[in-house]
Amino acid sequence: MKLIHTTKTVVAGVLAVGLLGGAFAKDDERTTTPSPASPTTNAPVKFKLAGAITDTTWEWELNNERIKFGKDGLIQHPQWEQRGLVTSWKVVDEHTVLLTIEQGRRTDRYAILIFSADFSEYSGYSFHGALTIKKPCKRIRD
Numbered sequence: 001m002k003l004i005h006t007t008k009t010v011v012a013g014v015l016a017v018g019l020l021g022g023a024f025a026k027d028d029e030r031t032t033t034p035s036p037a038s039p040t041t042n043a044p045v046k047f048k049l050a051g052a053i054t055d056t057t058w059e060w061e062l063n064n065e066r067i068k069f070g071k072d073g074l075i076q077h078p079q080w081e082q083r084g085l086v087t088s089w090k091v092v093d094e095h096t097v098l099l100t101i102e103q104g105r106r107t108d109r110y111a112i113l114i115f116s117a118d119f120s121e122y123s124g125y126s127f128h129g130a131l132t133i134k135k136p137c138k139r140i141r142d
Helices: 002-025 049-053 078-082
Strands: 057-059 066-069 086-093 096-103 110-115 121-125 137-140
Touching: 049 096, 049 110
Parallel strands: none
Antiparallel strands: 057 066, 057 137, 086 096, 096 110, 110 121, 121 137
16 A cells, blocks of 8 residues: 555655746746636546536635635636746646646746645645645535
Protein backbone atom coordinates (compact mmCIF):
# COMPACT_ATOMS: atom_id res chain seq x y z
CA MET A 1 0.00 0.00 0.00
CA LYS A 2 2.84 2.39 0.83
CA LEU A 3 4.37 1.73 -2.60
CA ILE A 4 1.11 2.74 -4.30
CA HIS A 5 0.90 5.97 -2.25
CA THR A 6 4.56 6.76 -3.00
CA THR A 7 4.02 6.07 -6.71
CA LYS A 8 0.98 8.39 -6.78
CA THR A 9 3.02 11.10 -5.07
CA VAL A 10 5.86 10.75 -7.57
CA VAL A 11 3.45 10.79 -10.52
CA ALA A 12 1.71 13.87 -9.12
CA GLY A 13 5.06 15.62 -8.70
CA VAL A 14 6.11 14.79 -12.25
CA LEU A 15 2.74 16.00 -13.53
CA ALA A 16 3.08 19.23 -11.55
CA VAL A 17 6.55 19.91 -12.89
CA GLY A 18 5.39 19.16 -16.44
CA LEU A 19 2.33 21.36 -16.19
CA LEU A 20 4.19 24.20 -14.57
CA GLY A 21 7.05 23.91 -17.05
CA GLY A 22 4.65 24.07 -19.98
CA ALA A 23 2.76 26.94 -18.42
CA PHE A 24 5.95 28.91 -17.74
CA ALA A 25 7.15 28.33 -21.29
CA LYS A 26 4.02 30.03 -22.55
CA ASP A 27 4.22 33.08 -20.23
CA ASP A 28 5.74 35.31 -22.91
CA GLU A 29 2.90 34.45 -25.29
CA ARG A 30 0.14 35.27 -22.79
CA THR A 31 -1.73 38.52 -22.53
CA THR A 32 -3.11 40.09 -19.39
CA THR A 33 -6.65 39.91 -20.75
CA PRO A 34 -8.59 37.24 -18.90
CA SER A 35 -9.58 34.33 -21.06
CA PRO A 36 -11.83 32.22 -18.88
CA ALA A 37 -12.51 28.76 -20.17
CA SER A 38 -15.69 26.96 -19.46
CA PRO A 39 -15.01 23.88 -17.35
CA THR A 40 -17.39 21.95 -19.57
CA THR A 41 -15.47 22.82 -22.73
CA ASN A 42 -11.89 22.60 -21.53
CA ALA A 43 -12.03 18.97 -20.48
CA PRO A 44 -13.23 15.84 -22.21
CA VAL A 45 -16.64 14.64 -21.06
CA LYS A 46 -15.02 11.55 -19.58
CA PHE A 47 -13.60 13.67 -16.75
CA LYS A 48 -16.19 13.63 -13.96
CA LEU A 49 -14.07 16.04 -11.96
CA ALA A 50 -15.42 19.13 -13.73
CA GLY A 51 -18.99 18.19 -12.86
CA ALA A 52 -18.04 17.30 -9.29
CA ILE A 53 -16.46 20.67 -8.49
CA THR A 54 -18.28 23.20 -10.69
CA ASP A 55 -20.18 25.72 -8.57
CA THR A 56 -18.82 24.29 -5.29
CA THR A 57 -16.86 25.96 -2.46
CA TRP A 58 -13.67 24.52 -0.99
CA GLU A 59 -11.16 25.29 1.74
CA TRP A 60 -8.04 27.04 0.53
CA GLU A 61 -4.64 26.38 2.01
CA LEU A 62 -4.81 29.21 4.54
CA ASN A 63 -7.17 29.21 7.54
CA ASN A 64 -10.69 30.46 6.85
CA GLU A 65 -10.04 31.09 3.16
CA ARG A 66 -12.42 29.66 0.58
CA ILE A 67 -12.41 29.25 -3.18
CA LYS A 68 -15.37 28.58 -5.44
CA PHE A 69 -15.11 26.90 -8.83
CA GLY A 70 -17.37 29.07 -10.99
CA LYS A 71 -19.35 27.77 -13.95
CA ASP A 72 -17.56 30.37 -16.07
CA GLY A 73 -14.16 28.74 -15.49
CA LEU A 74 -13.08 31.35 -12.93
CA ILE A 75 -12.16 30.94 -9.29
CA GLN A 76 -14.10 33.11 -6.88
CA HIS A 77 -12.09 34.24 -3.84
CA PRO A 78 -13.05 37.65 -2.40
CA GLN A 79 -9.55 38.60 -1.18
CA TRP A 80 -7.94 37.67 -4.49
CA GLU A 81 -10.56 39.63 -6.41
CA GLN A 82 -10.02 42.68 -4.16
CA ARG A 83 -6.33 42.56 -5.10
CA GLY A 84 -7.23 42.50 -8.81
CA LEU A 85 -6.39 38.86 -9.40
CA VAL A 86 -8.41 37.01 -12.02
CA THR A 87 -7.89 33.28 -11.60
CA SER A 88 -9.14 30.60 -13.97
CA TRP A 89 -9.42 26.86 -13.46
CA LYS A 90 -9.07 24.04 -15.94
CA VAL A 91 -9.42 20.28 -15.56
CA VAL A 92 -6.37 18.56 -17.05
CA ASP A 93 -7.10 14.92 -16.19
CA GLU A 94 -9.36 12.72 -14.05
CA HIS A 95 -8.14 14.21 -10.76
CA THR A 96 -6.09 17.32 -11.57
CA VAL A 97 -7.02 20.98 -11.92
CA LEU A 98 -4.69 23.76 -13.05
CA LEU A 99 -5.34 27.21 -11.55
CA THR A 100 -3.92 30.12 -13.53
CA ILE A 101 -3.77 33.74 -12.48
CA GLU A 102 -4.80 35.35 -15.75
CA GLN A 103 -4.59 38.94 -14.58
CA GLY A 104 -3.13 40.82 -11.64
CA ARG A 105 0.45 39.58 -11.35
CA ARG A 106 3.27 38.28 -13.50
CA THR A 107 4.92 35.73 -11.18
CA ASP A 108 3.67 32.76 -9.14
CA ARG A 109 0.70 32.37 -11.47
CA TYR A 110 0.07 28.61 -11.37
CA ALA A 111 -1.26 26.15 -8.82
CA ILE A 112 -2.06 22.47 -9.28
CA LEU A 113 -4.82 20.80 -7.29
CA ILE A 114 -4.93 17.01 -7.14
CA PHE A 115 -8.29 15.64 -6.03
CA SER A 116 -8.83 12.38 -4.18
CA ALA A 117 -10.49 9.45 -5.98
CA ASP A 118 -13.88 10.31 -4.45
CA PHE A 119 -13.46 14.09 -5.07
CA SER A 120 -13.87 14.81 -1.34
CA GLU A 121 -10.57 16.67 -0.89
CA TYR A 122 -7.52 17.92 -2.73
CA SER A 123 -3.85 18.51 -2.13
CA GLY A 124 -1.25 19.72 -4.61
CA TYR A 125 1.01 22.66 -5.25
CA SER A 126 0.27 26.30 -4.38
CA PHE A 127 0.98 29.41 -6.43
CA HIS A 128 4.08 30.43 -4.51
CA GLY A 129 7.02 28.59 -5.99
CA ALA A 130 4.95 25.43 -6.39
CA LEU A 131 5.13 24.76 -2.65
CA THR A 132 3.23 21.69 -1.54
CA ILE A 133 -0.19 22.36 -0.04
CA LYS A 134 0.44 21.13 3.48
CA LYS A 135 -2.98 19.84 4.50
CA PRO A 136 -5.76 18.31 2.42
CA CYS A 137 -8.46 20.85 1.60
CA LYS A 138 -12.08 19.76 1.79
CA ARG A 139 -15.32 20.83 0.20
CA ILE A 140 -17.47 23.29 2.18
CA ARG A 141 -21.09 22.21 2.20
CA ASP A 142 -23.38 25.18 1.66
